[in-house]
Amino acid sequence: MAERIVIHPVTRVEGHAKISIYLDESGEVSSAQFHVTEFRGFEKLCEGRPFHEMPGLMSRICGICPVSHILASSKAGDMLLGVEIPRAAAKQRRLLNYAQVLQSHALSFFHLSAPDFLLGMDSPPEKRNLFGLLESDEEFARRGIRLRQFGQRIIELVGGRRIHPAWGTPGGVLRAVGTVERDEIRSWIPEALASMDIALGRMKPVLDALAPEIEHIGNFPTLFLGTVTPEGALEYYEGLIRIVDAERNIVAEGLDPHRYASYLGEASEEWSFMKFPFYKPLGYPGGSYRVGPLARLNVAQSAGTPRADRELREFKHRSQGAVCQSFFYHLARLIEMLHAIERIDELTDDPELLREHIRAKAGQNRNQGVGSCEAPRGVLFHDYQVDDNGLICKVNLLIATAQNNLAMNRAVEQTARHFVSARSLQEGMLNRVEAAIRCFDPCLSCSTHAVGQMPLVVELRDSAGELLDRAERG
């Protein structure tokens, strides 16, 4: 008789979710689904608010990546005003975006995922956390904490506070950076670079021991989508969208982020609150694509900073085409952290960062504004329609985590099929299924922002898998 194994809650991710694994008559995995079980509603909450309030409101979507939402929201506001922001403001925005990438990746790598690959997938579950890591390698754990602290400290120094800073605004930013703040940021850089050398040196040998996981946890061809400079280098703030396939052939290039809706569609499924974006020319679900660290390194030809470029060249040698193994999201995250520190070094060495002209002033000149940036988990779009009084009529948020939804579900199913057998169910098997999700570092709070749109089905099953009751909404 068919049965279902439920992993609930999924641990060491940002937000709340569950995974259902369906077994066939012989007890083998027939399919699996990743359900996002939390629900927000920001797209609806914002209707009727003045667009100048949006960066502050959007920041509240997430406590991990509020800066990304402030940036995308401020950029949508820039477009509504129709202004080019002052150069110092643009540099500040870039600086905080790198700080955001650094602190978010440090959380994902050191606090949430490193216990899996440094302590072992089958290590006791009560030890697979930061404290277990501490017992195994105290210095490694300490450096992870300090790296996240560095990213957060930059946000605090420049934005005023580390979470939900009241800092970004349509037309620029609200605070100038002083020499005291700049000098403190620069004082952290040598330690941060040394920590990255240690982390990369520790991670690479571990990868050899994880060959089965790398091969069977989310290893499949998809498209990869990310932002690049006009020259094809890594870009996180302002660039053009490039899409490559699994062979690293360029599928689309020079796409305007403002026109995202012309090439990206959003589908819904009845069993999850999270939307399922897809690349329109290939349809749903064939147009599945991945975003985030792995995708960015696959689409970019270079990093543009010396240390990260060395790592990127080595990374690209891991495959003839694109690197398709989702497990390499973790290594990609480390390379991006290194790149972010190098960019923070460059930006804080630029006197233009300290200029006090930080905000362009103008009235509303448009009725639609789209802002995008590369958030830690991938490209983020904020799309606002406003009336002539500047009040929000409609909001669409296309969140990075949601753009990985199709790939995450496929990764869960592939991992379950390979590692899970109900005949001898081991905890380590289920941890590998969770680990498939952790590769993507999903931020579920961010990605469940719609309201009144998503249908919900609740199924009640007995221990034999028989359906006892079913409730449907929407």
Added chain:
Amino acid sequence: MGNSLRGDDGVAQRALQLIAPGGHVRLRQVCQLTPELAAEIAIAGADTVFFLDADPSSTEMTLEPVELRSTRGTPLAHSMSPAEVLELTRRLYGFAGEAFLCRIPAKYFGHGEGLSPQAEAGAHAAAKMIQERIAASFTIS
């Protein structure tokens, strides 16, 4: 710790506003406890740490010691307890001081700023008690 946009959940932040910073006292407002606080406690060279939090299950304000003890952490890893932050600080930075958890009674956690009268009174009482503890510790030494 707490969220000032959820009614009485901001009671600890209110208490912090009433405690004079500077001198030997460092204040830090957070929505939740995270590992980086271990480094902050160590860098500050703290010998005593007070954690303040809203407590819906209490009817009276309490100040209880947070014991330094071995902890394994929680698998969810969304946030940490005071004991876990202290354990990290002890293990990574050799913290050997004292720590206390101040539980302030709180009832209303709906959306919006502002405290109930009971929570407002609790914030004042908590601030007074902690300031007296701090003053007493410096008088003794």
